[in-house]
Amino acid sequence: MADLIFQDWGLINYDEALKKQNDLVEKVHNEDLPGFLVFCTHPPVVTVGRATQAEDVFAWQGPLVEVTRGGRATYHGPSQLVIYPILNLSHTRKGRKDREINPYLKVFEDAIVDVLKTYGLNGIEGRSSAKQNLNRHDADDTGVWVQDHKIASVGVGVRKWVAFHGAAINLTFDEKAFQGLRPCGFPPEVMISLEQLLKAPVDVKEFKEKLKRRLLEVL
Template structure:
């Protein structure tokens, strides 16, 4: 198990506007999600908007990160494929998976991307613990695992020191949908979900755990 990276992510010493939490009531098309994130990140960098965490689901699709290897796209005709612009390789998004797009201003927080990624890992681990699941890091891989199976992914982009993209947590998706890719380039690594583990899989309960754990890890509350 890989320990949290140092230095730890620290809340801003300034007093920014309250963090905004948005929960999408229906699956969001990927292009619309990407456009929103890019616009919000630009507005944060320009001082026109506050920081934001956006909780949503997408229709079934695959995304290609900046390190995507075409050989890891096993079934290219199964679902739409989108170039994401985030770090990482191929991943799946779809109903039953909670995606959390995190738009924070690292100009206020030391401009430490490694510490930010470690904080995202800590956030997911704390959320899983609140739901009765022991998640952990794995050497040489980004994301969170339960035993040998991956349950959550991380892929970010930073522009003008504002973050976007974020994390995805498998709540109760169709796990067979992952078989069209080699998820995150991890050959032979199974995927799992809260439902498959017999844990809490009601999305509103998962959202509540995400929000409470976020406040613990990042020191940020926010508005609904």
């Protein structure tokens, strides 16, 4: 089976990135391609997923975009790495017909966990004890956590059995990020960055290369 095609869009407005995602969904479906792996960053924006509740966005001052992914409202900004796998769910690494979203989500989250291990951090998938520890049973427990803090938000959509949207990983600290909202239904202080966890500057280029290599291995 052919490999995913990697693209790095750099800093790109969310609306433009969403249009490019939609174009790639059509391309993957029409040409029966395995898919694309996209890295990028966005200027500050809050995206509102299908499960968003009224109290999730209460004082956000920037752009707000409604999207078709799962999950609740969350922030995207320059302090993050955003990953969009545009993945044909009719393909797997073994070439079987699959079309299941939950195994894909687990593989996606596990790849982020694997990269965090290279920094000496024990990340865990969202569907674990993290949400119970916070006693927030109505919140969105997807993503990747380190202890009781969320470092990566994950929300995907599926159209024509092609997965799109993806994950936002907090790499550097930005005190203005997550202000005026409850990201994924949690208090803003639940969110944490790799820089805060390491208590040291993050080599973003190195992190991107590690995650790119791991995702291309497993997706």
